Amino acid sequence: DGGITQSPKYLFRKEGQNVTLSCEQNLNHDAMYWYRQDPGQGLRLIYYSQIVNDFQKGDIAEGYSVSREKKESFPLTVTSAQKNPTAFYLCASSSLLSSGNTIYFGEGSWLTVV
Amino acid sequence: AQSVTQLGSHVSVSEGALVLLRCNYSSSVPPYLFWYVQYPNQGLQLLLKYTSAATLVKGINGFEAEFKKSETSFHLTKPSAHMSDAAEYFCAVRNTNAGKSTFGDGTTLTVKP
Numbered sequence: 001d002g003g004i005t006q007s008p009k010y011l012f013r014k015e016g017q018n019v020t021l022s023c024e025q026n027l028n029h030d031a032m033y034w035y036r037q038d039p040g041q042g043l044r045l046i047y048y049s050q051i052v053n054d055f056q057k058g059d060i061a062e063g064y065s066v067s068r069e070k071k072e073s074f075p076l077t078v079t080s081a082q083k084n085p086t087a088f089y090l091c092a093s094s095s096l097l098s099s100g101n102t103i104y105f106g107e108g109s110w111l112t113v114v
Numbered sequence: 115a116q117s118v119t120q121l122g123s124h125v126s127v128s129e130g131a132l133v134l135l136r137c138n139y140s141s142s143v144p145p146y147l148f149w150y151v152q153y154p155n156q157g158l159q160l161l162l163k164y165t166s167a168a169t170l171v172k173g174i175n176g177f178e179a180e181f182k183k184s185e186t187s188f189h190l191t192k193p194s195a196h197m198s199d200a201a202e203y204f205c206a207v208r209n210t211n212a213g214k215s216t217f218g219d220g221t222t223l224t225v226k227p
Contacts, residue, residue, distance in 0.1 A: 004157075035217075040123075042204065042219040043158075058214070090157055101208075102148070103215055105157030 003027065004106035006091050012114050013078070013085065021076045021109045023091035032074035033092040033103065036060060043090065049074055050096060078111060086113050116141045116207050120218035128226050133177075133192040135221045137205030140186065147188040148206040148215070149179055158204060164188060175199070200225045 004025045013019045025032065031050045035043040045058030049068040063082025068074055074093075078085045089109045094101040121136040139145060146165050150158040162173025169181040175198075179190045188205060205218040 040220075043217040045214060048214060088155075092157075101146075102160050102163060103158075103206075105150075105159070107157045108155065110155075 004091055004093055004104055006089075006106035006109050008109060009107070010110045010112075012112050014114060016080045018077055018079050019111065021078070021089055021091070021111070023074045023076065023106060025072050025074075025091075025093045025104075025106075027093055027095075027104060028071070029093035029104070030071070030096045031094045031101075032068070033094075034058075034064070034066065034074070034076045035090040035092065037088040037090060037108075039088075046076065046089075085111055087111060116145065116209055116216050118205050118207050118216055118218040120203075120205050120221050122221055123219065124222045124224065126224040126226060127195045129197055130194050133190070133195045133199065133223065135190040135203050135205075135223065137179075137188045137190065137218060138186055139188060139205070139207045141207055141209055143209050146208040147179075147181060148208070149173065149177070149188075149190050150204045150206065150217075151175075152202045152204065152220075154201075161190070161203075195223075195225045197225050197227065199223060 007022045033048040034046040044060050047066040049055035065077045091106040092103045094103045117140045119138045148163045149161040152158045162171045164181045172178045177192045202220045202222050204220045206215045208215040
């Protein structure tokens with residue numbers, strides 16, 4: 001089935017560690033996104049990419065990094081510089097061709113600092 | 115610039131009652147508007163979207179929304195609530211096909227038996 005796969009679903013990070021969240025899509029979408037969601041709050045955009053080997057900072061990019069080496073993959077690294085990383089992370093993708101492009105979401109990954 | 119305001123972070127209705135979730139937007143150009151639903155520990159799922167065609171948009175699970183340009187609103191409604199409708203609902207706006215989407219803070223819908 002077509003969709004977006006995020007892994008792992010649950011991840012624990014020690015202070016000072018970098019961790020990477022995986023996101024793969026088989027929808028042939030050009031654009032991919034990473035959002036952060038804190039409990040009881042809305043979505044905040046971390047990074048997005050509209051083409052391979054190019055990406056732009058979103059509203060809260062500090063302490064995060066991404067890469068887009070392949071169209072179907074958009075991993076997010078949460079670095080030790082991110083002081084409050086505990087949150088629910090959502091990866092998403094969309095086509096850039098159709099009108100009113102729908103953003104499709106993965107199932108999310110929980111990151112907890114221990 | 116674009117923004118979304120969802121009025122009411124929590125809405126509670128009885129089973130069988132009307133559901134009304136409010137969304138107002140701000141956009142410098144004609145927008146695309148979306149409603150998404152999120153169940154606990156899951157991603158967001160599209161309920162419906164407005165893309166400048168009919169102003170009354172019908173979505174999945176019996177939901178619909180009406181685009182009112184004069185009021186800059188895109189409220190979500192459902193005539194009769196089911197227990198399975200309990201979830202968090204997000205309104206989103208997008209200016210262009212290649213633009214970023216802006217999400218509201220969400221409204222948690224509780225359905226009482």
